[in-house]
Amino acid sequence: MPITFMDIKMEIKIDKVIRTKRKTIALQITDDATLIVRAPLEVSEQTIRNVVIKHKDWIEKKKENIIARDPKFVKKEFVNGEGFLYLGRYYKLSIVDKQNTPLLFNNNCFSLLRDYLPVARDLFINWYKERAYEKISERVEWYAKKRGFVYNKINITDANKRWGSCSIKGNLNFSWRLIMAPLPIIDYVVVHELFHLEEKNHTKFFWSKVKMLLPDYKKCKDWLEKNGYLLRL
Ligand SMILES: [Zn+2]
Structure with a gap:
């Protein structure tokens, strides 16, 4: 049975498409297991998806290898108990319902206001x-x-x-x-x-x-x- 584009959309997420004056489509899995597609300016989304489907196995294998290489590396999910690095140490995150600022660090752990979960990544980056x-x-x-x-x-x-x-x-x-x-x-x-x-x-x-x-x-x-x-x- 052929795989539909919908299926692929669910299964393999293209994290970033970079269009340049290049002639061919290239796939890249970065160190944090994200998929980047480099494509010519005029190529259609559908063509890009076709290439991704064709290389589905390769993409999955590469991603698995990256994650297996070090169990400490998992893309952050911003859940209770998850560790976040600061000056070489991991500090646990707690999701809280009440506090004065969206994200707080008290030298022992991070706490994040539940309402701010959708923007957790941005808060951490800031x-x-x-x-x-x-x-x-x-x-x-x-x-x-x-x-x-x-x-x-x-x-x-x-x-x-x-x-x-x-x-x-x-x-x-x-x-x-x-x-x-x-x-x-x-x-x-x-x-x-x-x-x-x-x-x-x-x-x-x-x-x-x-x-x-x-x-x-x-x-x-x-x-x-x-x-x-x-x-x-
Ligand atoms: Zn240098």
Whole structure:
């Protein structure tokens, strides 16, 4: 029996379609098990669905592999008892019926007002962004004073894998997701970007400077490569 488009719509969710001037359709499963379809500008939705149906098995297998790789990684559902990372530790979430703000963190757990469940993800992201800005600014300031770096300003980004970057104007950009990581990891990204103010490329000289300030930087770099995918909602 042929599979109808409705069935597929229920079974496989296309998380994002990116249309560009490319010639072919490509499927991508990202580290957080989302499905991205890259398609030419003029191709129809139906054609895209057909390609997804054709590769259904491949998509499912890839998604399963990602989730099986680490049981800690499951896309957040915002339910009672679910753990949320903050500075390298998991804190449990409770859904409550009464409290003064939609989302609260009391150094022990998160609590979220039930009425705000539909916007839970946005609330968490805003909370993380604020904490990221505070903590990262504090660390940048500390290392800047210690080593005499001169930077322009700090921006917090939504980047998934680009943990930090440094612009020609001396602006330092950091992904809010970093605030989920342990402090030494944040420090590593901060120091890394600060040295880019002096050295644009990842030369031996660049790494030797990083090492001087953070002798254990390699451990942090490896940690990010291995665990970076956990730093998301
Ligand atoms: Zn770099």
